[in-house]
Amino acid sequence: MVEPILKWAGGKRQLLDALYARFPESFDRYHEPFVGGGAVFFDLEPASGTINDVNPRLVSLYERVRDEPDRLIERLEEFADPESAPDPDLPYAETTQRGREVGNYYYQQRARFNDRPYTGEYDPLEEAALFVYLNRTCYNGLYRENADGGFNVPIGRYADPNWVNGGRIRRASEALEHVAVSNRDFEYVLDAAEPGDLVYFDPPYEPMSPTADFTAYSADGFDREDQERLLEVARTLDDRGVNVLVSNSGVTYDRYVEAGFHVDTVDATRAINSDADGRDAVDEVIATNVSEPARRDAGQRALSTFDGR
Ligand SMILES: C[S@@+](CC[C@H](N)C(=O)[O-])C[C@H]1O[C@@H](n2cnc3c(N)ncnc32)[C@H](O)[C@@H]1O
Known part of the structure; x- marks a missing residue:
């Protein structure tokens, strides 16, 4: 467990438990195509895999x-x-x-x-x-x-x-030794991920409303077409037997359900505007093709039932 080097917009530290609960019991390599500050990657310290971001300075760092x-x-x-x-x-x-x-x-x-x-x-x-x-x-x-x-x-x-x-920095350096780092579009993962691997996508969230400025991570924004492309990539990986998790804003809920993913809303409070009357709490979703019995915490639950007998 390593602390991220940077503070990063959309950092996922508060979502770690909800994400891990949906991870498969075991997987081969780990891939994170939108790594950003790497809250999940550094916490997880996977033994092998790939991380990527479109921001060249971040990857160079x-x-x-x-x-x-x-x-x-x-x-x-x-x-x-x-x-x-x-x-x-x-x-x-x-x-x-x-x-x-x-x-x-x-x-x-x-x-x-x-x-x-x-x-x-x-x-x-x-x-x-x-x-x-x-x-x-x-x-x-x-x-x-x-x-x-x-x-x-x-x-x-x-x-x-x-x-x-x-x-x-030294601990992060050790965590980075085990993975390949790249500076490409997220679709590289179609070449990188193999059946049995786990891919976690944390894209810039789709705005809840046309004015919400969730996507301003870098000069080149992530638009609706990119969101569609991401869904297609997630589907293709699913077809190939790759474990997939995606976090995104609540507006994508139906789309991921229609594509056959298990989708849950998670209790996240995110500021989408800063008007004086309070900030709108918005739903955040986690979509995955990992079925409930195959999840990490399914084993934990079975164990606690067993212990209680
Ligand atoms: C929500 S942030 C990821 C936050 C990260 N999970 C964390 O804990 O800090 C989204 C990231 O996607 C990157 N990004 C935007 N468009 C991309 C693309 N087409 N391919 C790969 N990365 C992209 C952004 O530079 C940004 O770092």
């Missing part, structure tokens, strides 16, 4: 964590407090690439991160360090990009921000 954890930690240790003055020896000490004034070290680091594709030689280790640093010191720890792919979250308010946490 995981590769550095896996291959050079100590050098990454060293770079992070060199970074200064977000509220301190910009470093005159680094680029963007005064203004950003757009000519905006840089008030402190945080905004300097943000401007450096947003320099992609970088001027001069691309240094993936520095990019990874900047990613972790910004994620741990930005407001709410949200990853959000504007239309040009720029990271645009303002500085957070932390009394004592900890952007290094070497122990966490």
